[in-house]
Amino acid sequence: MNESRSLEDNSPVAQLDGKIPANGSVAFQLTGHRARTLSPEEAEKLAKEQVLVSDFKQLKLEKDAQKNWDLFYKRNSTHFFKDRHWTTREFEELKACREFEHQKLTILEAGCGVGNCLxxxxxxxxxxxxxxxxxxxxxxxxxxxxxxxxxxxxxxFQCDLTKDDLLENMPPNSADVVMLIFVLSAVHPEKMRLVLSNIYNVLKPGKCVLFRDYGLYDHAMLRFKSANKLGENFYVRQDGTRSYFFTDELLARLFLSVGYEEVINEYVLRETVNKKEGLCVPRVFLQSKFRKPERET
Structure with missing residues (x-):
């Protein structure tokens, strides 16, 4: 199973706090603006990993990005990720943005995979x-x-959000909400702003992008070897797909540079502790909401 993608959070975090799942582990969660603090051993490991993948290989990974994701779905079909039944609980805006009961909502899921959320x-x-x-x-x-x-x-529809115009498939200012869940981390950091700008054009003024993705020092990040490092907080998996681990500051800068307003931008810090096996798995996500202004300046 792939080293970091297999650790994606597929369950509503609120259901896990302090409760004992069937495997005997206990999960604890904190939400806020405090980033996770590394242990001395973790800090030493990351400090040693300064050698980056060669420029030649990095260019090839960018060129083959679509092919590598296509191969991932060819290998795993529709069975890799669990269905995300937690989205309406984690993101109240999926219902709260209605002005009246039974109002028809239009949403965009940017990066929908095989429909586990859709x-x-x-x-x-x-x-x-x-x-x-x-x-x-x-x-x-x-x-x-x-x-x-x-x-x-x-x-x-198929779309490369870094270069294919969403307006070719949906009207401008038409989405009541946009979901961007475990997607932006797969994009090269230099192209992330292009994705957010593309989405901005189809989002209604006053409406939000709902974001959830990997945060800095997540357990998945710490499992990567030095041979997998592409840049600061940016890694490649064995199958050629890539993953970035966000800080709240960087994420805010990206959204604000496009013209969004910050509504909430928080770390979700969760530890699953299995005392019997002596394991502690620290998970770090960013869960955020950024709004397109009612009136653009």
């Missing part, structure tokens, strides 16, 4: 129409082959 959301809320796109043509095709796929309720 289909549970449409099933839970019959008054939602969803646009959804993904970098991988194979992932998009899996969605269209799903028996739950309904063109009356959603439009799914």
């Amino acid at each position: 289909f549970p959301l449409l099933e839970e809320d019959s008054d939602t129409f969803a646009y959804a796109c993904d970098f991988s043509p194979r992932a998009v095709e899996y969605i269209k082959q799903n028996p739950l796929y309904d063109t009356q309720r959603c439009k799914v």
Whole structure:
């Protein structure tokens, strides 16, 4: 199983706090602006990892980014990620942005994968129409082959968010909410701003991007070897897909540089402790909301 992607958070964090899951572990969570503090051993490990992957290989990884994600979905089909039934609990805006009951909402899921978030959301809320796109043509095709796929309720299309204009598939200022969940971390840091600018054009004024992704010093980051390092907080997995680990400061700078307003931008720090096996797994995510201004300056 892939080293960092296999650790994606697929469950509602609020259900885990201090409770004992079936495996005997206990999970504790803190939410706020405090980043995780490294242990001396972890700090020493990261300090030694200063050698970067060669420029030649980095250019090839960027060139082959779409192919590597397509191969990932070819190997794993639709079975790798669990369905995300937690999104409406973690992000109240998915329902709270309605001005009246049964108002039809239009959402965009940017980076929809094979529909693990899309289909549970449409099933839970019959008054939602969803646009959804993904970098991988194979992932998009899996969605269209799903028996739950309904063109009356959603439009799914292939899109490289760093260069393909979303306005070719949806109207400007049309989305009541945009979901960007475990997606931006897979984009080269130099191109992240292009993604946010692209999304900005289809988001309604006054509405939000709902963001969740890997945070600095997450357990997945600490498992990478020095041979996997592409840059500061940026790594490549064995299958050629990449992952960036965000600080709240960097994320805010990215969004604000495009014109968004910060609503909330917090670390989610969670530790799963298995006393029997002597294991402690520190998970770090950023969960954030950034709003397109009501009136653009």
